[in-house]
Amino acid sequence: MAGTTGMAAQNIDEVVDGLAEIVREATDTGDRVGYFAALYRQVTVEIRKAIHAGQFEDGPRMDRFDTLFGNRYFAAYDAWRRDRSGPRCWRETFGLLDDSDTVIVQHLVLGVNAHINLDLAVAAAGTSPGADIHALQHDYLLVNDILAGVVLVLEDSVGAVSPLLSLLDKVGGRTDEEILDFSVVQSRQEAWYNTVLLAGQTEAQREVTIERLDVRAAVLARLIARPGLLVRPALELIRHTESGDVAAVIAHLDGAMERGSAGRGTG
Template structure:
């Protein structure tokens, strides 16, 4: 079922929740990233309501544009296996033997390295992009924080995930040679570039970003060295109950907030 275009951040949350529900029902691994992304969006919405951004209405538009990029890629893949290269690679591996954390990172790679910069440029075109810097960094910090909590949650359904630490493939925010921190900063520079370009120039830049993100996706999916045998061992011990895994990942931030509330005096 097509997700369509959201008009605001509430509709982005609802659209992502719908994808998660369908994935749980169908045992579809697309629900892994959708569960992560739903929680990011809920956290951003909370930050907007709490007044943490310089311009909450602008961030609602930003997050809506950002979410619609994912919905467009998801719908294109479901419709006829089309869409951006990096998203096609990510979705095309859903039935492969890649492990849970790879699915998450493939989605994060495509959404940060292709979609994030364009959403920012469309939110604040031209010279206005500079005023977005602080809020852009805050939304990216929220993204990184949720990514780390969800990765921690993966450990409960992927008992040998720590092997990635042993072979140096998961340290801090770096997983399978993909750095969330570095990619967030590169996305900002690309946003500034896109904000000042005309439509023809912008199309060429997006093509370049898509090609680069696809190359990274292939490296994430098929890493070399000691990482590959480690991933094979991990895959052999991971839960095959896809609906249960999705549900577990989708509750990562709720469990985090619940724990924090219980520890508060």
């Protein structure tokens, strides 16, 4: 299956299945890689629903886009598991999975950072290279709305397993939602700029640009993992009060959208 044997997904259904397999394995073994995989699976399911509902201008193109995007995550995951290789930003992210000092929200944001600040532009440019890239912009921006909805639900889910996460409201002037949401807004805007850049470049130029994006995302990963002195006391308190049951946290995060839909249905 994609993501666990090195096989690439052929469509969005296989992306969902590959992510579900990673979530299952992580739940069984208590591996924190399941935190981001659970978030990513739910985003992909919501995008698939939007494709089936005809919300995108070009549904088959979005399927291809999401498949390229997912395969970049699977390739990074497989490279790390095989020999600790892969893009720098993903090595920074996966390298903290065994660090019990890193809190749940940090693991989530580390994954979001690597996937959006590196993988997104590469996948989008690969979907619609050259002048065709501009036709993708409407559907690309529509994904922002889908992501924002997932983040809103996930914020409540993370708060349930990390009850003092709201302490981050009091330090640095950033709310817990903004921390989860940072790459959905600002970084996706920058990723679109890089998408257009990559789409118009030669292969040699693209290699240089991708290297630059990877280095920058790796620097951001280190900042997320080891934030400034102002935030560290709050993270220490969060760490001591949030759930240490990795499997239970993964299961909780992976059911966030289903619980959110049930709540809206009965509210």
